[in-house]
Structures are given as structure tokens and as C-alpha cells.
Amino acid sequence: MNGSGRGFDGPAGVxxxxxxxxxxxxxxxxxxxxxxxxxxxxxxVLGSGPGMGLALLLGRCRPGRVLAVDPSAAMQxxxxxxxxxxxxxxxxxxxxLPTTAADLGPAHGHFDLAVAVNSHQLWTPxxxxxxAVAHVLxxxxxxxxxxxxxxxxxxxxxxxxxxxxxDELAAAGLWVERxxxxxxxxxxxxxxxxxxxxxxxxx
Numbered sequence: 001m002n003g004s005g006r007g008f009d010g011p012a013g014v015x016x017x018x019x020x021x022x023x024x025x026x027x028x029x030x031x032x033x034x035x036x037x038x039x040x041x042x043x044x045v046l047g048s049g050p051g052m053g054l055a056l057l058l059g060r061c062r063p064g065r066v067l068a069v070d071p072s073a074a075m076q077x078x079x080x081x082x083x084x085x086x087x088x089x090x091x092x093x094x095x096x097l098p099t100t101a102a103d104l105g106p107a108h109g110h111f112d113l114a115v116a117v118n119s120h121q122l123w124t125p126x127x128x129x130x131x132a133v134a135h136v137l138x139x140x141x142x143x144x145x146x147x148x149x150x151x152x153x154x155x156x157x158x159x160x161x162x163x164x165x166x167d168e169l170a171a172a173g174l175w176v177e178r179x180x181x182x183x184x185x186x187x188x189x190x191x192x193x194x195x196x197x198x199x200x201x202x203x
């Protein structure tokens with residue numbers, strides 16, 4: 001579930017994949033702890049990267065379907081290698097989509113959970129990508145995003161990021177359960193847990 005933009009392709013992607021898998025393992029685990037995936041669930045992984053998050057997900061439960069979204073051919077190749085035996089044991093439960101969050105639509109189905117680890121900051125355009133993700137989530141289903149603070153700060157202050165993301169989530173029909181910040185091996189991370197609106201919660 002590591003972030004993968006189109007810059008993570010070719011030789012650079014091949015070199016980055018094992019480093020990303022090793023350094024971001026604890027963030028992948030934290031996102032899954034918050035997401036609480038279960039047997040039979042349909043899950044979309046946004047920025048599947050080198051597949052460490054996919055491996056942890058498949059080791060944790062037996063999902064009904066997993067859509068691994070990543071525009072980088074190098075990252076998807078690394079992910080396929082990492083989860084090959086798990087996927088074979090689960091009757092090819094993983095589907096591979098070489099594109100970005102912005103390209104998701106009804107043709108890709110609907111999901112019980114969406115997870116993005118270190119990819120949210122790469123979504124372009126971010127508001128439209130958030131809307132696309134929201135529309136493939138079933139009502140009440142969670143979206144969990146965990147992002148490096150240092151990656152956010154390359155773009156803007158964290159407080160501004162949270163404000164903008166709050167607005168984008170609300171506009172897309174997702175309500176925020178909580179924000180949190182914690183230290184990880186590769187640096188502090190900011191997590192947001194949101195849900196597709198069923199009925200708008202009262203203040």
C-alpha cells in the first residue's frame with residue numbers, strides 16, 4: 001500500500017521497491033489495524049506499491065476480493081512477486097489495476113474498505129481522486145489513509161493538509177471519524193479514518 005506515482009517506475013522503481021517494503025511495514029500494519037479487514041470483504045488498495053501491505057492483508061484474513069491500484073509497472077511487478085504464493089492459495093483473489101485513484105469508477109465494482117498508505121499525497125487531482133474513491137465504497141464503509149508527515153510538508157503545512165482533506169472528504173460524501181499522528185520507523189505519519197455517509201451524523 002505504499003505510495004507509488006508514475007515517478008516510481010523503471011530502474012528507480014526497481015531499486016526503491018525493497019526499501020519501501022522494509023521501511024513502511026509498520027505503517028502498513030497500523031493502517032490495517034485501523035481498517036480492521038475481515039474475511040469475505042472486498043478491499044481496494046490505493047497505491048499498492050511493492051506489496052508489503054497486500055502481503056499483510058492476505059496474511060490477516062481471507063478477503064473476497066482485493067483490487068490493487070498502482071500506476072507503476074515496477075511496483076506492481078514487485079507486489080506480484082511478493083504475494084504470489086498467497087494469491088495462489090486464495091484462488092487469485094487479487095486483481096491488478098495499473099492506474100491511479102482518479103480513474104476508479106463503477107466498472108471496477110464496489111468495496112467494503114479502501115486503504116491508502118503513503119499514496120494520498122500523490123493523488124492528482126486530489127479532490128477528484130477522493131470523489132472517485134468515495135463512489136466505489138459501499139455506504140458505511142471506511143477509507144483509511146496514512147501518510148508521512150515529511151511527504152505532506154513537501155507540499156504544505158500539516159494543518160493545512162488536514163483542513164483541505166477534511167473539505168475534500170466531506171464534499172465526496174465521507175465523514176471523518178478521527179485524525180491521529182504517530183511515530184513510525186520511517187518518520188511520523190498522519191492517519192485519517194473516514195466513512196462513506198449512510199446518514200449524515202449530527203453534531
